[in-house]
Amino acid sequence: MPQTRAIIAIDQGTTSSRAIAFRTDGSIAAVAQREFRQIYPASGWVEHDPEEIWSATLEVTREAIDGAEAAGLAIIAIGITNQRETTIVWDRRTGKAIHNAIVWQDRRTAGVCARLRDEGVEDLVTERTGLLLDPYFSATKIAWILDHVDGARDRAARGDLAFGTVDSFLIWRLTGGRVHVTDATNAARTNLCGLTTSAWDDRLLEVFGVPGSLLPEIRDCAADFGETDTAVLGRRLPVLGVAGDQQAAAVGQACFRPGDIKSTYGTGCFVILNTGDTPVRSSNRLLSTLCYRIAGHSTYALEGAIFVSGAVVQWLRDGLGIIGSASETEALARSVGDTGGVFLVPAFTGLGAPYWDAEARGAMFGLTRDTGRAHLARAALESVAYQTRDLFRAMAEDGVKPGTLRVDGGMSANDWLMQFLADILGIPVERPTVTETTALGAAALAALQAGLYGSLEDVAASWVLDRRFEPDMAPATRRHLLSGWDEAITRTRIRIG
Secondary structure: OOOOEEEEEEEOOEEEEEEEEEEEEOEEEEEEEEOOOOOOOOOOOOOOOHHHHHHHHHHHHHHHHHHHHOEEEEEEEEEEEEEEOEEEEEOOOOEEEOOOEEEOOOOHHHHHHHHHHOOOHHHHHHHHHOOOOOOOOOOHHHHHHHHOOHHHHHHHOOOOEEEOOHHHHHHHHHHHOOOOEEEEEHHOOOOEEOOOOOOOOOHHHHOOOOOHOOOOOOEEOEEOOOEEHHHHHOOOOOOEEEEHHHHHHHOOOOOOOOEEEEEEEEEEEEEEEEEEEOOOOOOOEEEEEEEEOOOEEEEEEEEEEEOHHHHHHHHHHHOOOOOOOOOHHHHHHHOOOOOOOOEEEEEEEOOOOOOOOOOOOOOOEEEOOOOHHHHHHHHHHHHHHOOOOOOHHHHHHHHOOOOOOEEHHHHOOHHHHHHHHHHHHHHOOOOOOOHHHHHHHHHHHHHHHEEEEEEEEHHHHOOEEEEEEOOOOHHHHHHHHHHHHHHHHHOOOOOOO
């Protein structure tokens, strides 16, 4: 009997690396995952050790391959999806990073962005990239590394260094340093790439002080990204699909029609709305970005980014020590009728869309002697729904009012939170049977390039509904809660001192 074919999806996230073996029907055959350190050198700074990213990724990829083959599956390709904007600069000869990875959450270049904004640069950046001038994106991170590592600018000028988002770094390592590429969705998140051209922009390179010699070649999301070196995985496997995590999730959620919308709840929360063949320019500080690029054709999206969603639960566990695991939060939230008036604004690394306030920091309001860990856990979960509502309000002001939201990511398994989300948004929330849609999207892109899928319609046919959460909150209750949240946001943004 011939073996069933499968794709390995590498899902390199902010707090862990995982690899999942998907059968061609979208079902999961094997999973492996490893967490790695979060490094906080200063307030608002977030780094990763690239060697830890690589070792974790290599371990889980090998485990997933072994697990799939033990189940009788034949691995035919790899797809990669990754935390976006996170910046790595490495030596082309040794493959070693010259500095820790600067993570998308990092705010160290807020001052640089403020200076460039004062110089009138933001309109140029937004017009050409669809993005805002913010530390979130890669450009100022690259420049920071070049300016703060001894000799880095000279080495870059000589062509000795390479830049990549995490996908590019992993492809370099997987291919034994033979291939320096990225995909169009990751390139679109750097502040250096034209939104409608999917090409590096010389004017932006000049503005940010980034040498073109550092940059990888840009390819479509479904394309040939090289073959793995036999010394790495013991075999040659083609890498055929790559997309940034949120774009990959949009593919995994089959958001292929204009108006389709998904929200991924991982470390952060990211809402992507398919806008079709034409970018939609937001008047409310949402991002115009690439949804995916296939066969040379670009599909665009409107995006809102929340820096902290799942990370707030991680903070309850690792920072406060009031829970032992993330799964405890659902029972704690159900154990109290409300938060007792507590609102938690998790602006640990600033506020993302629609505020883009790099200087904001987390705050809690409404604490009393009666406040307990259940109230804090519930307030943490509620903050995720409230922040999502802020994005939807901005979309509504841009003239877009989605009727249904598809959800995925680790937090989507929390039934209480998904119901509260539906209640706060006032629209149905749909959760698929496979919530690992980020990895699924990467696998689908690789399968498309490999010819296992004939079209995006074939990908859409594999999407299956698990549960639909209908809104069931009195409008007066919703208004009261949102009024409290809006007040908490206002107070959080007040500068002290």
